[in-house]
Amino acid sequence: MDPLKSITKNEIKEAIKSKLSRYFNTTPTDASENQIYKATVLTVKDILTSMRAEYKKDIKKSEGKRVVYLCMEFLLGRSLQVNLTNLGIVDEYRSALREMGFSLDHLYELEPDPSLGNGGLGRLAACFMDSLSALGYPANGYSICYEYGLFRQKIVDGEQIELPDVWLPDGECWLVPRTDKTYIVRFDGHITENWRGGHCDIIHENYTEVQAVPYDLMISGAGSRAVNTLRLWRARGTNQNFNMKLFSQGEYIRAMQQNTSAEIISKVLYPSDEHTEGKLLRLTQQYFLVSASLQSVIADHFALYGTLNNFADKVAIHINDTHPALCIPELMRILLDVYSYSWEDAWNIVTRTISYTNHTVMPEALETWNEDLFRLKLPRIYMIICEINRRLGEELWRAYPGDWERISQMSVISHSQIRMANLSVYASHKVNGVSELHTQILKDTVFHNSYKYTPEKFINITNGIAHRRWLCCANPELATLLDETIGPEYRYDSERLSDFAKYSNDKNIHERLSEIKQHNKERFAEYYYLKTGIALNTHSIFDVHVKRIHEYKRQLLGALKIIAYYNELKENPNSSLPPHTFIFGGKAAPGYYIAKDIINLICGISKELEHDPRLRERMRVIFIEDYKVSTAEILMPASDISEQISLAGKEASGTGCMKFMINGALTVGTLDGANVEMRRAVGNDNIYIFGLRANEVEELWRRGYESIAYYNRSERLRRAVDALTTGFNGKQYTNIMHYLLLGHGVADPYMCLADFDSYTSVCRKAAIDYENKSLWYKKVVMNIAGAGYFSADRSIREYAEKIWGCKSIYGK
Numbered sequence: 151m152d153p154l155k156s157i158t159k160n161e162i163k164e165a166i167k168s169k170l171s172r173y174f175n176t177t178p179t180d181a182s183e184n185q186i187y188k189a190t191v192l193t194v195k196d197i198l199t200s201m202r203a204e205y206k207k208d209i210k211k212s213e214g215k216r217v218v219y220l221c222m223e224f225l226l227g228r229s230l231q232v233n234l235t236n237l238g239i240v241d242e243y244r245s246a247l248r249e250m251g252f253s254l255d256h257l258y259e260l261e262p263d264p265s266l267g268n269g270g271l272g273r274l275a276a277c278f279m280d281s282l283s284a285l286g287y288p289a290n291g292y293s294i295c296y297e298y299g300l301f302r303q304k305i306v307d308g309e310q311i312e313l314p315d316v317w318l319p320d321g322e323c324w325l326v327p328r329t330d331k332t333y334i335v336r337f338d339g340h341i342t343e344n345w346r347g348g349h350c351d352i353i354h355e356n357y358t359e360v361q362a363v364p365y366d367l368m369i370s371g372a373g374s375r376a377v378n379t380l381r382l383w384r385a386r387g388t389n390q391n392f393n394m395k396l397f398s399q400g401e402y403i404r405a406m407q408q409n410t411s412a413e414i415i416s417k418v419l420y421p422s423d424e425h426t427e428g429k430l431l432r433l434t435q436q437y438f439l440v441s442a443s444l445q446s447v448i449a450d451h452f453a454l455y456g457t458l459n460n461f462a463d464k465v466a467i468h469i470n471d472t473h474p475a476l477c478i479p480e481l482m483r484i485l486l487d488v489y490s491y492s493w494e495d496a497w498n499i500v501t502r503t504i505s506y507t508n509h510t511v512m513p514e515a516l517e518t519w520n521e522d523l524f525r526l527k528l529p530r531i532y533m534i535i536c537e538i539n540r541r542l543g544e545e546l547w548r549a550y551p552g553d554w555e556r557i558s559q560m561s562v563i564s565h566s567q568i569r570m571a572n573l574s575v576y577a578s579h580k581v582n583g584v585s586e587l588h589t590q591i592l593k594d595t596v597f598h599n600s601y602k603y604t605p606e607k608f609i610n611i612t613n614g615i616a617h618r619r620w621l622c623c624a625n626p627e628l629a630t631l632l633d634e635t636i637g638p639e640y641r642y643d644s645e646r647l648s649d650f651a652k653y654s655n656d657k658n659i660h661e662r663l664s665e666i667k668q669h670n671k672e673r674f675a676e677y678y679y680l681k682t683g684i685a686l687n688t689h690s691i692f693d694v695h696v697k698r699i700h701e702y703k704r705q706l707l708g709a710l711k712i713i714a715y716y717n718e719l720k721e722n723p724n725s726s727l728p729p730h731t732f733i734f735g736g737k738a739a740p741g742y743y744i745a746k747d748i749i750n751l752i753c754g755i756s757k758e759l760e761h762d763p764r765l766r767e768r769m770r771v772i773f774i775e776d777y778k779v780s781t782a783e784i785l786m787p788a789s790d791i792s793e794q795i796s797l798a799g800k801e802a803s804g805t806g807c808m809k810f811m812i813n814g815a816l817t818v819g820t821l822d823g824a825n826v827e828m829r830r831a832v833g834n835d836n837i838y839i840f841g842l843r844a845n846e847v848e849e850l851w852r853r854g855y856e857s858i859a860y861y862n863r864s865e866r867l868r869r870a871v872d873a874l875t876t877g878f879n880g881k882q883y884t885n886i887m888h889y890l891l892l893g894h895g896v897a898d899p900y901m902c903l904a905d906f907d908s909y910t911s912v913c914r915k916a917a918i919d920y921e922n923k924s925l926w927y928k929k930v931v932m933n934i935a936g937a938g939y940f941s942a943d944r945s946i947r948e949y950a951e952k953i954w955g956c957k958s959i960y961g962k
């Protein structure tokens with residue numbers, strides 16, 4: 151490991167004192183905890199700033215290729231603990247603060263947990279930034295500095311209420327404003343083409359302009375001298391938006407109004423994942439992000455090399471899903487209109503630079519834009535997309551003369567819609583899926599024709615997680631046990647976790663693991679008690695289902711299992727199965743009514759059980775409010791069972807599954823997404839797989855799926871479904887019963903009823919195994935030992951090698 155900046159306890163104390171005096175005009179004795187927190191952050195920021203200055207010199211010397219990672223969301227989680235851990239200065243800070251009368255662990259809790267993302271896609275982007283720095287790849291992430299992140303969830307009488315997520319101003323102390331690097335983004339107006347000789351000048355008139363002001367977040371990496379940045383753009387009005395005439399007439403409010411409409415762009419993150427609505431503001435946000443980011447990337451590149459001819463050799467631009475896909479026409483625009491490249495040369499640069507990751511096969515998540523709306527908002531970009539589409543059409547006609555069906559399926563514009571996925575596939579030199587199964591499904595279905603046309607473009611890179619955040623920071627006791635047994639190398643080389651397998655039959659290790667799990671359960675129970683006043687039974691199985699609420703993720707199947715279990719316990723209160731705590735958490739998109747009904751059902755069951763003190767000892771259901779990164783960090787180490795029960799073929803990868811696995815929870819799951827690879831990594835005996843396989847789902851769908859047949863066939867299932875109409879806690883759930891049996895289009899489209907029997911029997915097996923401590927902890931060991939592959943370090947190395955063609959500047 152490279153030696154990092156060293157700093158002593160006394161230097162830290164001095165630095166904090168000086169920040170307190172300079173920014174808050176106070177001293178450690180008088181300062182509030184919040185001021186101490188901020189002063190501490192400012193000192194860490196100073197360390198990062200000086201490291202970054204050195205790192206930039208190293209990058210310059212290496213003349214290597216850099217990664218530009220564009221994403222509409224980065225779900226970062228808190229930064230203080232991770233930064234101190236990465237820099238290797240936790241102990242120094244802890245004792246410095248202790249001597250000043252403060253607890254570092256307490257300060258960690260004061261940090262807001264910014265929710266600048268919806269779920270998996272945004273969290274993956276954050277995990278990737280961590281690995282890029284740890285491994286020393288020059289990289290910059292770009293996103294929007296949303297004033298409000300994903301809504302804060304409150305549950306009132308079982309209903310989800312959405313409240314604004316205010317993460318600024320307290321979160322602001324990590325940001326470095328770079329007002330000197332502001333760019334202008336233009337919308338609306340009209341375009342005139344002015345041909346002179348062979349060249350066409352483009353004149354854009356009557357446009358609206360918006361300023362993009364960058365705020366940088368420095369991203370450290372474990373044991374690494376690299377400090378990359380995540381640049382977040384904030385929208386501001388320009389003088390153009392400020393109506394001086396109105397102002398001088400005393401009409402202050404109206405004079406400001408247009409500024410406000412510019413600022414709306416970075417106001418709030420769209421809260422519905424996997425469902426696009428084609429809203430103009432969302433399109434505006436997307437263009438705002440890519441235009442500002444590309445202008446910034448190109449300005450930096452030009453300043454360094456004085457040409458864009460080598461742009462594709464020095465920059466790899468990655469689009470995380472299609473949300474930033476407008477960078478394709480925007481890069482074309484800059485090359486054509488600003489730098490006067492020919493179409494062919496510009497296209498060559500674009501297609502060698504850009505690559506794309508797909509994150510979902512759900513048809514409702516595939517982005518399309520109405521052509522008319524698009525043309526008005528982004529007239530020049532529209533022209534470029536039309537030309538891309540025209541050329542694609544010509545190319546395809548040459549390859550498949552007369553095959554209209556295929557050409558129409560692959561085209562970028564069709565039926566007055568601009569299809570962002572087709573644009574992304576066509577312009578990217580590589581397209582990747584996020585698990586083996588998902589990539590296969592992309593090749594077989596969603597992008598089948600494109601795959602046949604350019605098979606070499608399509609590759610798989612299975613997702614990974616920031617294992618240092620999710621294991622070392624979130625579960626320090628387990629990390630210590632690993633340090634003691636296999637040595638600390640796994641922190642930098644996750645595959646070394648496999649050395650832990652040799653302890654699979656070691657009773658002492660089983661004992662240690664069980665103690666650690668117990669402590670983590672108690673830690674979670676304490677956290678939950680402080681929030682709700684409810685005391686959990688920490689000697690029960692913690693069976694956990696946390697993720698966004700979606701039909702395809704099948705929280706409803708989980709609920710049906712619980713109802714069946716409840717029915718059984720009512721009949722036989724002396725059941726031999728160990729007590730269970732079923733834990734749910736996750737947000738439903740505000741307009742997603744079925745998802746909200748599912749939350750309501752879970753809360754209903756939960757309430758009913760709370761009123762039955764005898765049963766409550768055996769089973770309890772809780773719905774954690776406002777599930778987010780910081781909740782996951784305390785919950786995952788406390789979990790025994792990880793529920794990954796999506797309908798096979800629907801979950802692109804899943805990354806929660808990996809976080810549970812590395813914390814020693816056993817998976818109950820379908821053969822979907824990364825579960826397939828997890829099964830291979832741990833062996834069939836160490837994971838509870840059930841349900842239809844992806845091909846069987848397809849087959850059943852083709853034959854015609856009828857949920858009622860399953861209902862009629864299984865008594866336990868029928869009683870569980872019927873209980874929905876009897877109701878829980880005085881409320882009936884006939885709507886859900888209808889959804890399962892009658893449906894609007896198809897009843898139970900995610901086939902909960904088809905998988906019910908195999909699901910409940912596998913859960914029963916898990917509960918029985920749990921009672922056999924040595925059997926259970928043998929499996930736990932094998933899960934921890936098998937988790938190394940699922941580190942984001944491995945994913946990032948694969949991206950660097952197979953897609954970006956870039957190297958670690960520190961040879962990592």
Ligand code: 26V
Nearest residue numbers: 270271420422423424425509801802803804805
């Ligand atoms: C779509 C939209 C539509 C417009 C409003 C905002 C918004 C935000 C996100 C999305 C697409 C979300 C896709 C997504 O999160 N996919 C998840 O990606 C994870 C990382 O690859 C993967 O593990 C999950 O299986 C996959 O569901």
